[in-house]
Every structure is written in structure tokens, then in C-alpha cells.
Amino acid sequence: MPRTLYDKLWDLHEVIQREDGTYLLYIDRHLVHEVTSPQAFEGLRLSGRTTWRASSNKATPDHNIPTTDRELGIDGITDEVSRLQVTTLDDNCKEFGIEQFDISDQRQGIVHVVGPEQGITLPGMTIVCGDSHTSTHGALGALAMGIGTSEVEHVLATQCLVAIKQKNMKVEINGLPDKGVYAKDLTLGVIAKIGTAGATGFAIEYSGEAIKSMSIEERMTVCNMAIEAGARAGMVAFDDVTLNYVKGKPYSPSGTDWDKAVSQWKDLRSDESAHFDKVIEIDASELKPQISWGTSPEMVIDIDSTIPEPKSNSESRALDYMGLKTGMRPQDIKLDQIFIGSCTNSRLEDLRVAAEIIKGNKISKDLKRAIVVPGSGLVSKAAVKEGLDKIFIEAGFEWRAPGCSMCLGMNPDQLDEGDHCASTSNRNFEGRQGYKGRTHLVSPATAAAAALEGHFVDVREIVG
Numbered sequence: 001m002p003r004t005l006y007d008k009l010w011d012l013h014e015v016i017q018r019e020d021g022t023y024l025l026y027i028d029r030h031l032v033h034e035v036t037s038p039q040a041f042e043g044l045r046l047s048g049r050t051t052w053r054a055s056s057n058k059a060t061p062d063h064n065i066p067t068t069d070r071e072l073g074i075d076g077i078t079d080e081v082s083r084l085q086v087t088t089l090d091d092n093c094k095e096f097g098i099e100q101f102d103i104s105d106q107r108q109g110i111v112h113v114v115g116p117e118q119g120i121t122l123p124g125m126t127i128v129c130g131d132s133h134t135s136t137h138g139a140l141g142a143l144a145m146g147i148g149t150s151e152v153e154h155v156l157a158t159q160c161l162v163a164i165k166q167k168n169m170k171v172e173i174n175g176l177p178d179k180g181v182y183a184k185d186l187t188l189g190v191i192a193k194i195g196t197a198g199a200t201g202f203a204i205e206y207s208g209e210a211i212k213s214m215s216i217e218e219r220m221t222v223c224n225m226a227i228e229a230g231a232r233a234g235m236v237a238f239d240d241v242t243l244n245y246v247k248g249k250p251y252s253p254s255g256t257d258w259d260k261a262v263s264q265w266k267d268l269r270s271d272e273s274a275h276f277d278k279v280i281e282i283d284a285s286e287l288k289p290q291i292s293w294g295t296s297p298e299m300v301i302d303i304d305s306t307i308p309e310p311k312s313n314s315e316s317r318a319l320d321y322m323g324l325k326t327g328m329r330p331q332d333i334k335l336d337q338i339f340i341g342s343c344t345n346s347r348l349e350d351l352r353v354a355a356e357i358i359k360g361n362k363i364s365k366d367l368k369r370a371i372v373v374p375g376s377g378l379v380s381k382a383a384v385k386e387g388l389d390k391i392f393i394e395a396g397f398e399w400r401a402p403g404c405s406m407c408l409g410m411n412p413d414q415l416d417e418g419d420h421c422a423s424t425s426n427r428n429f430e431g432r433q434g435y436k437g438r439t440h441l442v443s444p445a446t447a448a449a450a451a452l453e454g455h456f457v458d459v460r461e462i463v464g
């Protein structure tokens with residue numbers, strides 16, 4: 001019987017179907033950070049258990065750590081709760097024998113950047129993490145899902161997850177985007193079309209000409225935001241792009257193990273006649289740079305459009321919260337801060353795109369702050385080697401140490417009340433980036449162009 005990629009990944013890892021209709025899935029890789037793990041480790045202690053397979057778990061702090069004064073290490077964390085969470089992760093990893101890329105490790109970074117970068121994430125794996133944007137890793141032909149703290153404990157103790165099988169959705173993006181339209185615009189365009197609940201109960205497979213033409217880093221941006229469409233997971237089939245990306249990574253197989261792995265990975269694609277419960281088709285050539293105007297990723301408009309009339313109470317509330325009015329153009333929105341970073345857009349390719357726009361220019365004097373936060377220490381090292389840090393600094397940006405930073409308002413990098421921010425992150429609900437902060441989700445290119453003017457501009461006019 002023809003199967004989808006999701007079906008194949010599920011079948012490879014299904015342990016048993018339980019009487020209540022749920023399944024027990026074997027988990028190949030468990031990624032751990034400081035926010036959702038303390039209670040899980042304490043649960044192990046209280047039950048007298050240890051990890052089932054310590055080597056399958058990898059950890060790094062990312063949510064709470066500061067992006068300044070990194071040379072101070074733990075002493076640079078001034079918030080007591082944040083410091084406690086980071087030091088607790090240190091202690092738990094030592095006690096339970098889990099490898100950690102700690103705050104002083106060059107490999108430290110956002111967990112969804114570090115995993116693929118190190119080859120910890122590989123095709124065909126099941127991957128979980130106590131973070132909703134774990135769907136990012138599906139870009140490598142893997143089944144990746146976010147889990148809750150109780151599930152973190154369960155995976156630590158058993159290397160298995162109790163799960164419900166989702167329905168299959170195919171999002172086929174054909175055609176190629178115009179210059180100035182990027183992976184972030186495509187994934188926001190998908191969410192705008194189907195809504196934030198459009199993929200609830202589904203696992204999404206992204207396919208089509210536009211997806212095939214993307215790098216792995218671009219595919220990660222797309223899969224990262226599958227969760228924002230309501231999906232349990234997002235994934236892309238294995239191909240030569242995937243193969244070339246994972247080859248030679250520190251944790252990738254080598255020698256005869258590599259040959260065996262590749263032979264298995266070649267089947268990580270949907271069979272030609274596989275059934276999908278829902279199919280969404282999008283023409284990438286018709287998409288334009290996207291800008292969110294509201295407090296949900298589905299509240300987005302084209303750069304050359306205007307803010308629409310609210311169609312619901314939630315949209316009316318969003319307009320009021322954002323301090324905007326129907327009929328305003330994106331160019332009319334005065335920006336206060338710029339944030340280039342997050343697990344969605346903090347990789348080397350993202351920084352290159354932004355730097356190309358920034359190079360030789362200065363950011364607007366009307367901005368309070370503009371920051372660039374690389375996704376990992378190795379991303380930062382590579383960017384510095386290329387001179388990208390100098391480009392940003394000379395333009396007026398702050399070049400920061402790796403971490404989640406301003407994505408989620410859980411560390412010192414936060415918006416002031418009422419600030420409008422062009423952000424390359426993934427969520428824009430009320431207070432996401434700080435108390436009463438106003439988040440506009442955009443691509444790194446659009447964020448960079450906006451930094452130069454102090455308001456949104458059509459980046460196609462710059463790069464076209």
C-alpha cells in the first residue's frame with residue numbers, strides 16, 4: 001500500500017498501539033533545554049529512575065541566557081530565576097550523564113539550530129523537545145514534535161512517547177518566488193491562506209518546485225512555522241540537498257555506517273500514489289513580501305497591501321493592541337526596534353541575506369535599537385569569519401551572543417511598552433516580546449530593509 005513520508009516515519013518507530021487508540025513511539029533523539037526540563041528531571045529522582053538511553057539526549061541552554069556579557073558565563077545572568085534554570089540544567093546533565101553544550105561551549109545556541117548543525121538531527125529520526133518549534137527538524141526528512149514537561153520525563157525514562165497519529169496534509173508550493181521573497185514569506189503566506197488552525201490534527205509534508213529549490217536552512221524556516229498553522233509536525237522529503245547538508249557533520253555516521261544510512265534514507269519520500277487527507281496548493285510566483293499586522297501569524301498582508309477591516313472580535317482587539325487602523329499601509333508603521341534572530345531565522349544564510357542589504361548603509365536614527373543574534377556559537381564564528389558582524393556593527397546594529405533573545409521575552413532582550421518591532425521570529429501574540437510590545441513578523445531581508453528607513457519598505461525594490 002502506498003504510504004506518505006509521515007506514514008513511513010511513523011511505521012518505522014511504532015512500538016505498539018494501545019487499547020485507548022494512542023500509540024507508543026520510539027524516540028531516536030531528545031533535545032533538552034533549561035525551561036521545560038527541571039520538573040522532568042526531578043520526577044526521575046522522585047521515582048528512583050534514570051535515563052533509558054542517555055546518549056540519545058543532548059542539551060543546551062537557550063531561552064533564559066543573556067546575549068551580552070557572555071564572557072562572564074553564569075555570572076552574566078543577573079536574573080535569579082534564569083540563573084537557577086541554567087545552573088539546574090548543568091547539574092541535571094552531570095547527574096544523569098547527558099551531553100550538554102553549556103553556556104561556555106562554542107557549540108551552544110538555540111536548540112533548533114544546534115541539532116541540525118551538529119548532525120544530531122538526521123533523516124529518518126523521530127525527534128522531540130520540550131519546545132513547540134521542534135517541527136523545524138522535519139526539514140531533514142525527520143518526524144519532529146514538541147512535547148510537554150511530563151512527556152519530557154517520560155521520554156527521558158523510557159525513550160518512548162505516547163502519541164496520537166495525525167492525518168496527512170500536503171502543502172505543495174510550485175513555481176519559484178520573485179527576488180525579495182524568501183522562505184519566511186512563503187510560510188507566512190501558507191498560514192495566511194489556511195489559518196492558524198488550518199492544519200490542526202495534521203502532519204504537513206511540504207513539497208513542490210519551490211521547496212525542492214530551497215536550501216536546508218530555508219526548509220527549516222518553513223517547517224519551523226508548521227506549528228503556527230496548527231500542525232503537529234512539518235517535514236520535507238529526503239533528497240540530495242539533505243544528503244549534502246548532513247554529510248560530514250560531527251554526529252553524522254561515517255564510513256560503512258554512512259553508506260547503510262544513505263541506502264535507508266533514500267526511501268524517505270512519499271510514494272507517488274500515497275493518499276493525503278488534505279492538499280493545499282500555492283503558487284510561489286504570486287507571493288509577495290509578508291508583514292504581520294496583528295497578534296497572530298495568520299494576520300498578515302502583502303507589503304503593497306493595506307490593513308484590512310476586522311472580520312472578528314479577535315481582529316478588532318488585535319488592531320487596538322497594535323495601535324493600528326484599517327487602511328494603513330505597512331510603510332505607515334513607525335518602527336522602534338529591529339530583531340534579527342530566533343530559531344526561525346538566525347542561521348548563517350539568514351544573516352548573509354540581511355547583511356547584503358545593510359552593507360554600506362546606516363540604520364535609521366529613529367530606531368531605539370537594532371540587534372542581530374546568531375543562532376549558535378558556530379553560526380557566529382562563521383559570520384565573523386565572513387565579516388558579517390562588522391557590516392552590522394558599522395551600520396548601527398548590536399551584534400549579540402547566541403540565544404533565543406528577543407523572540408520570547410524570557411530574558412533581558414525585551415521590547416518597551418508600546419514598541420513596534422520588525423522581528424524575524426515566529427510568534428506575535430500580546431506580550432510575546434515584552435509587556436505590551438508589538439511584534440511584526442517578517443523575513444530577515446524585510447527586517448534589514450526596515451532598519452534602514454525606520455519603517456517597512458518593499459525589499460523587492462532593493463534586491464530586484
